[in-house]
Amino acid sequence: MHGHEETQAPKEYWEGRYGGEQVWSGEVNDVLADIAATLTPGDALDLGCGEGADVIWLAERGWRCVGVDISEAALARARQAAAGRGIGGYRVGFVAHDLADFEPSATFDLVTASFLHSRVELPRREILRRAVGWVNPAGSLLMTAHAAPPPWADEARKRAFLPVDPEGEIAGLDLPHGAWETRLAEIRLRKAVGPDGVEGELEDSVVLLRRLV
Ligand SMILES: C[S@@+](CC[C@H](N)C(=O)[O-])C[C@H]1O[C@@H](n2cnc3c(N)ncnc32)[C@H](O)[C@@H]1O
Structure with a gap:
């Protein structure tokens, strides 16, 4: 989404980001x-x-789902939310790892990346390229990403923003x-509401690929 406008190490940046209140809506x-x-659950x-x-x-x-994230703080919240809804055992797993050097020990019927963006170093394209190899035959790769900055972004943020478009995503x-x-x-x-309660429209790039062989 953004250029690397901050110089912090990724783990430090994201632990800081998740260090306070819940960040996302849940x-x-x-x-x-x-x-x-x-899709058929798997x-x-x-x-x-x-x-x-x-x-x-x-x-x-009905899916068995593993989530990977660089932030232990985010995953602690994720585990708590799953437990609070009575989901555990083989159905969910949360793994703290930098995706830059992550290699799963299994392959999947669905690999999904929702807004895998960062204001600090993130080799997004390389990660997604490797993720192609983690999908089972007949499985799916879903990538949802910001195609434009939010309307309420300031000028500096807009300038640093690296939009994702569906064709570029596939070509990459x-x-x-x-x-x-x-x-x-x-x-x-x-439709979304910005930090000051201003309503606006966000643009999401959505790519769904299916592995044939
Ligand atoms: C914009 S958030 C999206 C979170 C979630 N997918 C959602 O839609 O709410 C980006 C997520 O990517 C994670 N992340 C950023 N860089 C990462 C990396 N190198 N390895 C693993 N996770 C990373 C962050 O910790 C953060 O949770």
Whole structure:
């Protein structure tokens, strides 16, 4: 989403970000809910799961889901939220790891990344490229990302913003020819409320790919 406007080490930055109050709404991302509802539940992996709302939503709908995030503080909140809803055991797992050098020990029917953005160093494209190899045949890769800065962003933020577009997202993956099918590649608009209570519309880049072989 942003250029690397801050110089902190990623772990330090994100632990600080999650160090206070709950950061996100606790609600599943609309795109994930909309799209995962059309898929057959199986094993899922959520990249940069934050406080775990998407993982919990998937687990409650029959998926076995692992969330990975660099922040222990975020995952502590995610684990607490899952336990509070009676979800545990084999249905959910939360792994604290830097995705820059993460290698899962299994493959998945769904790999999802909702707003895997950072204001500090994050090799997003490389991570997603590797994630292609973590998807089972007939499985899906879902990437939801900010396609534009929020309307309430200040000028500095707008300048530092690195928008994601669906075509660029797919091109960046270097997919092997004939091995993947594009199910969705579009911009979706979403109403949201900014920090000062101002209403605005956000643009999400949504890409859903299906592995054929
Ligand atoms: C914008 S938040 C999105 C969180 C969540 N997916 C959601 O939609 O609410 C980005 C998440 O990516 C995580 N993250 C950033 N860099 C990471 C890295 N190198 N490895 C693992 N997680 C990272 C952050 O800790 C944060 O939780």
